Amino acid sequence: xIGTRLRRAVVxxxxxxxxxxxxxPVVAVVPMSxxxxxxxxxxxxxxxxxxxxxxxxxxxxxQAMALSFQVAIGTMVAATVLGILAALxxxxxxxxxxxxxxxxxxxxxxxxxxxFAIAIYRLFLDVGMVGTVPSLVVAHTxxxxxxxxxxxxxxxxxxxHSLDEASRSLGAGPVTTFFRITLPQIxxxxxxxxxxxxxxxxDEVVVTLFVSGVRSKxxxxxxxxxxxxxxxxxxxxxSVLVIAVTLLVLVPALLIRRRAx
Amino acid sequence: xxxxxxGATLEVAALTKTFGRHTVVNDVSFRLDGxxxxxxxxxxxxxxxxxxxxxxxxEEPSAGRVLVGGEDITRRPAHKRDIGVVFQQYALFPxxxxxRNVAYxxxxxxxxxxxxxxxxxxxxxxxxLEDFAERLPRQLSGxxxxxxxxxxxxxxxxxxxxxxxxxxxxxxRLRETMQxxxxxxxxxxxxxxxxxxxxxxxxxxxxxxxxxMDGGMLQQIGTPRELYQRPANRFVADFLGASNILAGEIxxxxxxxxxxxxxxxxxxxxDAGSRSVPDAGATALVVIRPEHVAIxxxxxxxxxxxxxxxxxxxxxxxxxxxxxxxxxEGGDEILAKTLxxxxxxxxxxxxxxxxxxxxxDCLLLPA
Amino acid sequence: xxxxxxxxxxxxxxxxxxxxxxxxxxxFFVVPLIEVVRGSFFAPDLTFDHYARMxxxxxxxxxxxxxxxxxxxxxxxxxxxxxxxAYLIATASPRARQLLMLCVIVPFFLSTLIRNYIWMAILQRxxxxxHALRDLGLITEPLALMYNQTGVVxxxxxxxxxxxxxxxxxxxxxxxxxLYHASSSLGAGPIRTFCRVTLPMSLxxxxxxxxxxxxxxxxxxxxxxxxxxxxxxxISNLIDFHIRQVLNWPFAFALxxxxxxxxxxxxxxxxxxxxxxxxxxxxx
Numbered sequence: 001x002i003g004t005r006l007r008r009a010v011v012x013x014x015x016x017x018x019x020x021x022x023x024x025p026v027v028a029v030v031p032m033s034x035x036x037x038x039x040x041x042x043x044x045x046x047x048x049x050x051x052x053x054x055x056x057x058x059x060x061x062x063q064a065m066a067l068s069f070q071v072a073i074g075t076m077v078a079a080t081v082l083g084i085l086a087a088l089x090x091x092x093x094x095x096x097x098x099x100x101x102x103x104x105x106x107x108x109x110x111x112x113x114x115x116f117a118i119a120i121y122r123l124f125l126d127v128g129m130v131g132t133v134p135s136l137v138v139a140h141t142x143x144x145x146x147x148x149x150x151x152x153x154x155x156x157x158x159x160x161h162s163l164d165e166a167s168r169s170l171g172a173g174p175v176t177t178f179f180r181i182t183l184p185q186i187x188x189x190x191x192x193x194x195x196x197x198x199x200x201x202x203d204e205v206v207v208t209l210f211v212s213g214v215r216s217k218x219x220x221x222x223x224x225x226x227x228x229x230x231x232x233x234x235x236x237x238x239s240v241l242v243i244a245v246t247l248l249v250l251v252p253a254l255l256i257r258r259r260a261x
Numbered sequence: 262x263x264x265x266x267x268g269a270t271l272e273v274a275a276l277t278k279t280f281g282r283h284t285v286v287n288d289v290s291f292r293l294d295g296x297x298x299x300x301x302x303x304x305x306x307x308x309x310x311x312x313x314x315x316x317x318x319x320e321e322p323s324a325g326r327v328l329v330g331g332e333d334i335t336r337r338p339a340h341k342r343d344i345g346v347v348f349q350q351y352a353l354f355p356x357x358x359x360x361r362n363v364a365y366x367x368x369x370x371x372x373x374x375x376x377x378x379x380x381x382x383x384x385x386x387x388x389x390l391e392d393f394a395e396r397l398p399r400q401l402s403g404x405x406x407x408x409x410x411x412x413x414x415x416x417x418x419x420x421x422x423x424x425x426x427x428x429x430x431x432x433x434r435l436r437e438t439m440q441x442x443x444x445x446x447x448x449x450x451x452x453x454x455x456x457x458x459x460x461x462x463x464x465x466x467x468x469x470x471x472x473x474m475d476g477g478m479l480q481q482i483g484t485p486r487e488l489y490q491r492p493a494n495r496f497v498a499d500f501l502g503a504s505n506i507l508a509g510e511i512x513x514x515x516x517x518x519x520x521x522x523x524x525x526x527x528x529x530x531x532d533a534g535s536r537s538v539p540d541a542g543a544t545a546l547v548v549i550r551p552e553h554v555a556i557x558x559x560x561x562x563x564x565x566x567x568x569x570x571x572x573x574x575x576x577x578x579x580x581x582x583x584x585x586x587x588x589x590e591g592g593d594e595i596l597a598k599t600l601x602x603x604x605x606x607x608x609x610x611x612x613x614x615x616x617x618x619x620x621x622d623c624l625l626l627p628a
Numbered sequence: 629x630x631x632x633x634x635x636x637x638x639x640x641x642x643x644x645x646x647x648x649x650x651x652x653x654x655x656f657f658v659v660p661l662i663e664v665v666r667g668s669f670f671a672p673d674l675t676f677d678h679y680a681r682m683x684x685x686x687x688x689x690x691x692x693x694x695x696x697x698x699x700x701x702x703x704x705x706x707x708x709x710x711x712x713x714a715y716l717i718a719t720a721s722p723r724a725r726q727l728l729m730l731c732v733i734v735p736f737f738l739s740t741l742i743r744n745y746i747w748m749a750i751l752q753r754x755x756x757x758x759h760a761l762r763d764l765g766l767i768t769e770p771l772a773l774m775y776n777q778t779g780v781v782x783x784x785x786x787x788x789x790x791x792x793x794x795x796x797x798x799x800x801x802x803x804x805x806x807l808y809h810a811s812s813s814l815g816a817g818p819i820r821t822f823c824r825v826t827l828p829m830s831l832x833x834x835x836x837x838x839x840x841x842x843x844x845x846x847x848x849x850x851x852x853x854x855x856x857x858x859x860x861x862x863i864s865n866l867i868d869f870h871i872r873q874v875l876n877w878p879f880a881f882a883l884x885x886x887x888x889x890x891x892x893x894x895x896x897x898x899x900x901x902x903x904x905x906x907x908x909x910x911x912x
Contacts, residue, residue, distance in 0.1 A: 015715060081648075092641070118881070120656065167354075239739075246738050
């Protein structure tokens with residue numbers, strides 16, 4: 001039995017270290033954010049909310065945050081609508097047509113960000129749209145669609161096809177059937193997909209670096225600039241805020257995904 | 262819900278469905294008079310469900326027509342067909358209460374609210390679920406769900422009712438009660454009904470007419486009695502109940518009358534039914550139902566007139582009945598079924614017995 | 629043409645549903661990418677100069693080899709560490725498993741940029757790690773943990789570990805416990821059961837995870853840009869450099885095209901290897 005316990009101990013030690021490696025950095029930033037000093041310290045010598053105050057008092061940062069929210073909400077709406085349409089269409093198609101189309105809709109997740117970034121940057125340069133809110137929304141929507149398609153698609157796959165047929169046999173046309181039967185069944189998945197889409201946009205940096213130009217900088221782009229120039233002590237505080245927003249959005253989305261699975 | 266309103270006739274003409282090069286339903290035609298119940302019976306993959314889905318309008322046929330009350334509805338979308346469907350897993354809307362589920366088809370038809378309430382009430386009373394109106398489907402037992410599905414499918418007085426393996430999801434006991442209940446309901450409402458099943462007992466118990474399907478083709482259509490007693494071919498004989506099917510040829514007996522001789526030498530007079538008797542020497546197939554095989558256990562029996570001396574090679578006790586496997590002298594295997602308590606009950610493996618059947622119970626099938 | 633007609637007639641509604649997302653993706657995803665590919669060959673006349681230059685200049689070959697080296701190292705470490713983590717999660721009690729899963733999922737979805745920043749705060753010369761080591765008296769001079777390949781690989785492994793943990797975990801969980809009982813009843817000890825049953829049966833998850841990490845590593849941009857030094861430039865950063873600093877677009881397009889094709893080929897292999905073995909998701 002000692003052998004068994006020893007083996008468990010080794011498994012926990014190895015696996016536990018890996019998990020700690022994943023989690024500790026994220027947690028470490030929290031105490032750092034309460035520092036009042038201008039140098040980074042893990043345990044603040046004079047704890048306080050100075051950095052948070054500095055962030056909220058800065059019109060620059062506030063503007064970036066407002067823009068981020070604006071773009072993320074726009075992306076959420078656009079990606080959700082387009083994603084639902086695509087998922088519904090895929091669901092109705094026969095397997096042999098569906099597979100390649102599905103592959104294509106997932107592609108924006110696969111193509112390296114930098115490649116898509118320069119591609120869309122060039123397009124927006126040509127039409128003079130670099131740095132506009134719509135251009136950011138469009139670029140982010142492309143990247144967010146796969147999340148919605150996959151989430152809504154998996155909800156639809158577990159949706160019982162005969163409910164749809166039952167509704168039709170009882171006299172409901174396709175549109176009525178969608179709103180009264182299908183939609184209520186996939187509502188949660190749609191919400192989950194929408195939250196993921198929000199998160200994709202809120203975090204996106206590579207494509208945004210190009211498309212935002214110098215005029216409209218989202219929060220991640222501002223953070224990127226700040227990192228490039230100097231590591232300002234305000235960044236841990238911003239990190240904590242971004243993490244908080246992400247968690248706020250993602251926890252419900254993850255719960256929904258688990259329920260769907 | 263007035264009783265005894267004559268239902269619409271249902272007619273299916275030359276229905277064919279192909280998926281690519283694969284023909285799933287091949288030239289199926291039948292006509293079902295108003296208020297009758299027809300069961301499509303067949304193994305899985307026989308095309309019975311596909312036929313039903315064509316009639317419901319869920320899939321378009323490759324060829325052929327569907328007529329209800331003489332009206333061609335082949336190209337009409339499912340929601341305009343006025344055909345009620347009971348689904349295999351019931352397909353109750355999980356987010357709607359029992360009441361809302363049953364009200365759904367009436368709401369689709371934009372009936373006044375009063376009228377909807379009245380008819381939902383009636384339908385629920387009909388299936389004895391008034392007290393469960395506010396429950397969600399998942400809060401009901403399987404049998405209750407099946408009754409809701411039934412109420413929902415008939416509440417809007419459809420011209421035809423379709424049922425896809427309606428009892429498939431229930432356990433054996435409940436299935437037997439529901440068979441009777443559905444049959445009564447169908448007769449009360451006088452609704453033309455087409456049911457699909459692979460369960461032969463269910464088909465025989467519930468139906469006015471049974472249509473046996475195999476390989477996408479209609480094998481035989483008739484009353485349960487006709488099908489059981491006069492199977493048209495080997496498939497039907499085999500699929501409906503247990504059968505002894507012997508292959509052999511036509512021979513003449515001592516008196517010059519045509520008789521059947523199996524490949525292993527068992528000779529028996531036979532009944533050709535409505536078919537003409539083939540010439541001597543023609544290959545032939547006969548079917549003998551196990552319950553028509555009488556077993557005489559007395560040692561002296563062999564001497565007493567016609568019969569087939571056999572050795573008991575196996576006995577299975579099934580409570581109310583006993584199954585015997587008999588081996589005739591030539592080696593033919595014959596299955597016999599006897600009610601518990603009959604003479605043969607005491608037979609053991611290895612006993613010598615005599616098996617007998619009447620001429621009309623040995624039925625000639627097309628070879 | 630007639631096949632398409634039949635499709636539209638039979639799937640009229642489906643086509644209407646599919647049209648908006650397809651047009652959107654065609655306009656803002658497919659066409660721009662095609663333009664990149666075209667731009668790498670036509671400037672404005674057909675030329676292969678950019679590709680020839682890429683293959684002939686040692687600098688660019690160096691970038692490609694560094695990219696491959698970093699990606700392979702990342703894959704190796706992600707598989708080893710990921711297996712350890714997945715094995716722990718798979719063998720933990722269901723309650724503990726939920727909690728351990730959170731340790732993987734939550735960081736995975738947090739902003740990549742923020743996590744990179746945190747690593748910079750940890751690894752830099754005056755960062756937390758150097759501070760801690762000096763306070764403990766282990767070093768006198770700060771270590772160079774950042775702006776080199778080690779730093780890049782450490783951070784990339786941190787970012788990409790979930791990509792191996794998830795598929796390995798799902799193939800480990802798919803192994804029926806009966807197999808372990810069968811194996812031990814047939815006389816195999818725990819080590820042999822692991823080598824002869826667990827490991828081979830979880831191999832599809834390992835392969836899927838490894839391919840995925842490799843694919844994502846090749847196109848990594850943020851980490852090498854922030855944590856890597858000028859010498860550790862990966863192909864993504866080289867593309868960025870040529871677009872924003874050198875302004876040599878056609879050459880950047882050629883680099884992007886190489887990266888794009890490599891990624892797509894590998895993804896195709898990944899999809900083939902995973903098909904039917906692991907659940908399909910956009911977030912592995």
